[in-house]
Amino acid sequence: MILGVVIGRALFADPDFGRLLEKLSFQYDGFVVLTKLAELTDTSKFALSLGIFFIVAEAVFQKCKYFNRRNYKFYRIPIIQLILLIITLAVVRDSSGVDYAVYGQR
Amino acid sequence: MPSMVNVNRFINTAVIPIVILAYGVFLLIDHAHNRAFELAVTRSIQRDYIQTDPTSAEHIQNVQKIGSIKGLVFGGSNAAYSLSARFLSYYTGMKWYNASLNAELGNIKRHKNFIQDLSAEIDRTTVRYVVYSSYIPYEKKVAAFESSANRGITIKPEVSILGYIRYYHFPSSDQGDRFADKNKRDRFGDKIFENYCRFTADDLSHQRENVDISAEFLADYAIFFASLFPNASILIVLPSEYYGALSFDDSIFEQTLRTKFYSILNARYFKDANMKIIFQPPYTSIKQLCDEQYHANEDGRLWRTRNLIEFMREAVVR
Numbered sequence: 001m002i003l004g005v006v007i008g009r010a011l012f013a014d015p016d017f018g019r020l021l022e023k024l025s026f027q028y029d030g031f032v033v034l035t036k037l038a039e040l041t042d043t044s045k046f047a048l049s050l051g052i053f054f055i056v057a058e059a060v061f062q063k064c065k066y067f068n069r070r071n072y073k074f075y076r077i078p079i080i081q082l083i084l085l086i087i088t089l090a091v092v093r094d095s096s097g098v099d100y101a102v103y104g105q106r
Numbered sequence: 107m108p109s110m111v112n113v114n115r116f117i118n119t120a121v122i123p124i125v126i127l128a129y130g131v132f133l134l135i136d137h138a139h140n141r142a143f144e145l146a147v148t149r150s151i152q153r154d155y156i157q158t159d160p161t162s163a164e165h166i167q168n169v170q171k172i173g174s175i176k177g178l179v180f181g182g183s184n185a186a187y188s189l190s191a192r193f194l195s196y197y198t199g200m201k202w203y204n205a206s207l208n209a210e211l212g213n214i215k216r217h218k219n220f221i222q223d224l225s226a227e228i229d230r231t232t233v234r235y236v237v238y239s240s241y242i243p244y245e246k247k248v249a250a251f252e253s254s255a256n257r258g259i260t261i262k263p264e265v266s267i268l269g270y271i272r273y274y275h276f277p278s279s280d281q282g283d284r285f286a287d288k289n290k291r292d293r294f295g296d297k298i299f300e301n302y303c304r305f306t307a308d309d310l311s312h313q314r315e316n317v318d319i320s321a322e323f324l325a326d327y328a329i330f331f332a333s334l335f336p337n338a339s340i341l342i343v344l345p346s347e348y349y350g351a352l353s354f355d356d357s358i359f360e361q362t363l364r365t366k367f368y369s370i371l372n373a374r375y376f377k378d379a380n381m382k383i384i385f386q387p388p389y390t391s392i393k394q395l396c397d398e399q400y401h402a403n404e405d406g407r408l409w410r411t412r413n414l415i416e417f418m419r420e421a422v423v424r
Contacts, residue, residue: 018310018311018312018349018352019310019311021352022310022350022352032306035306036306036308039306043266077114078113078114078117078118078122079113079114079117081117081122082117082121082122082125085122085125085126086125089125089129089267090266090267090268091266091267091268092262092263092266093262093263093264093265093266093269094260094262094263094264
């Protein structure tokens with residue numbers, strides 16, 4: 001069961017088999033990763049920043065009443081949902097998020 | 107708090123649906139805008155390719171100066187980066203010119219208009235070789251390349267809302283200047299590399315278009331070239347790519363595409379002898395690449411051009 005979950009998560013991490021193998025090879029690039037990040041598109045950088053912000057906000061504002069014992073439920077508050085919806089609709093375009101699994105990006 | 111509950115209910119029942127509705131209206135506007143643009147391009151009989159890529163005008167001026175040309179290279183950026191008319195001239199002892207353009211000008215009609223206008227500047231009957239190197243069968247985009255308006259309405263716009271806002275507020279972006287350095291060509295039409303190559307191989311892909319669509323697309327180009335250059339051997343070239351440590355068996359794709367390509371030509375009464383399809387092998391080292399998996403640097407260009415010459419010797423018997 002546990003092994004199944006682990007293998008399942010690995011398999012569903014990417015819909016492209018070649019890219020999945022590349023990810024699973026866990027290449028360490030050191031500081032080259034900074035160059036790679038700088039070469040990302042503006043949309044990718046923005047999405048990455050937003051994701052990091054979500055996680056960091058949970059830690060930084062853990063004593064705040066909106067975050068306290070709510071485990072990401074802060075983002076279910078209607079006004080926050082509205083803001084996220086507007087941000088998403090403002091930046092989404094045809095070539096964005098074409099072939100990346102949603103499951104793997106949770 | 108009753109007021110907070112009311113605000114939340116208002117957002118859920120009114121504001122969010124209005125935002126989604128407004129987005130739907132935006133999608134319709136975006137689709138209509140793209141369709142109008144595509145129709146304008148399709149109907150255009152003007153030389154709009156010069157606005158699309160000023161290098162096209164440069165090519166036409168260059169061939170006027172050169173005069174008698176025996177070999178021409180057409181295609182997209184794969185040919186611009188990775189094939190050299192200078193090397194081809196050196197190895198074959200004939201004058202070649204590289205008239206490739208980034209993304210093949212993004213539209214078949216526009217690209218063919220350019221080729222027709224360029225061919226009008228030289229003696230077409232003396233051209234002995236035409237190389238057409240296209241990456242399009244290696245992307246699942248042939249139909250999209252033909253007309254992006256055919257894709258219909260989807261839930262994602264061609265350009266994002268922020269993209270539109272940025273375009274209307276800053277129409278003179280520095281995109282052109284940023285790419286100007288990469289578009290410098292020499293008198294053979296070859297790209298001049300100026301230390302901008304930096305390939306990280308972090309986004310490798312292996313795609314193949316539907317084989318029927320690819321065969322139809324390539325045969326159509328072959329017939330177009332044969333009608334323009336009656337005495338030339340037409341070489342349709344599928345370019346080299348870099349796949350890193352991954353390897354793919356493309357033999358079935360290549361065999362099927364080759365068979366269908368020739369059967370389309372035969373069905374249209376074109377002789378096989380003057381038209382060949384060539385599949386170039388993958389790049390063997392990351393050191394041969396410039397900035398994309400199908401863009402060679404100077405070393406890769408030399409390697410791919412030499413490889414093409416070997417194929418030409420085998421394929422063309424004159």
